[in-house]
Amino acid sequence: MANGNGQGTNGQAGIGAKVAEGVREGLTKSRNSLQGSQLWSSIFRPGSFLRQGYSDSPRNRSYVIMNNVLYHLHPVKVKRHAVKVSYTLCLGGLSFFLFILLTVTGIFLMFFYRPTAAQAWNDIKTLETAVTFGSLVRNMHRWGAHLMVISVFLHMSRVFYHGAYKPPREFNWVIGVVLLLLTLLLSFTGYLLPWDQLALWAVTVGTNMGGFTPVFGDEVKFVLLGSKEISSDTLLRWYVLHVLFFPFIIVIFMAVHFWRVRKDGGISGPL
Numbered sequence: 001m002a003n004g005n006g007q008g009t010n011g012q013a014g015i016g017a018k019v020a021e022g023v024r025e026g027l028t029k030s031r032n033s034l035q036g037s038q039l040w041s042s043i044f045r046p047g048s049f050l051r052q053g054y055s056d057s058p059r060n061r062s063y064v065i066m067n068n069v070l071y072h073l074h075p076v077k078v079k080r081h082a083v084k085v086s087y088t089l090c091l092g093g094l095s096f097f098l099f100i101l102l103t104v105t106g107i108f109l110m111f112f113y114r115p116t117a118a119q120a121w122n123d124i125k126t127l128e129t130a131v132t133f134g135s136l137v138r139n140m141h142r143w144g145a146h147l148m149v150i151s152v153f154l155h156m157s158r159v160f161y162h163g164a165y166k167p168p169r170e171f172n173w174v175i176g177v178v179l180l181l182l183t184l185l186l187s188f189t190g191y192l193l194p195w196d197q198l199a200l201w202a203v204t205v206g207t208n209m210g211g212f213t214p215v216f217g218d219e220v221k222f223v224l225l226g227s228k229e230i231s232s233d234t235l236l237r238w239y240v241l242h243v244l245f246f247p248f249i250i251v252i253f254m255a256v257h258f259w260r261v262r263k264d265g266g267i268s269g270p271l
Ligand code: HEM
Pocket: 088, 090, 091, 092, 093, 095, 096, 152, 153, 155, 156, 159, 162, 164, 165, 169, 172, 173, 174, 175, 176, 177, 179, 180, 183, 254, 257, 261, 266, 267, 268, 269
């Protein structure tokens, strides 16, 4: 049928389809040239469905795991029992999660806390009463620390129950023992920081015990206190150990621990 301009509706539809096809072709061309560019392929590694010529093949599935910063911590193939929550109870993963939570909440607390005898206790009071979310974050940090000690201990018990301390995993068990020690040291150094009566006397007891070390007792106690008796020097010393030294060391040991789980052939078999 003709309209006033002398063109049929069929003709209009034909032009519309051609324009749409042209746009589609243009888009495909620019997508192909973007996906073929060096920038694109340097970001999306082989196996990514965002790369040119992607196909859902076993090789590409393996690449997805190998080439992703987070996935590559996992093996390409896992044993069926290894993904059963009831085998590991995810206790190792939970310990790691708690460590991340403690790092994030700890950084928040650092914005408001000054490690001197004159300021520490007041800063904690201010955190509890005047800082937005201060009390919540402080308690997340406190409870997180208690939970991490418990979850690391339970993880160790699970590993022991499954006999995963035996070859070839004996080295990772030793790394684990160091991790347990570091977790306890992180907990204990954090204990002094509120600078209240509980903290002062707990650290007095702890450092006095250190003083009973055979032969070097006095030296050990002096190194722990940073002075003859508990003082601002002790607080500064334990603060640095708590926020910097022990976290740094535990991260290194965790990296070796995770790497070793992979190298020992994934987690141990079922009982
Ligand atoms: C900060 C503390 C720790 C973290 C974050 C951690 C994390 C992990 C993770 C994620 C796994 C993989 C399997 C699983 O989740 O159970 C694992 C396995 C293992 N962990 Fe730990 N772990 C810690 C402490 C320990 C301790 C204290 C021990 C023993 C003394 C230990 C010994 C082992 C062993 C032997 C394996 C291999 C288990 C198997 O093959 O079944 N870990 N750890």
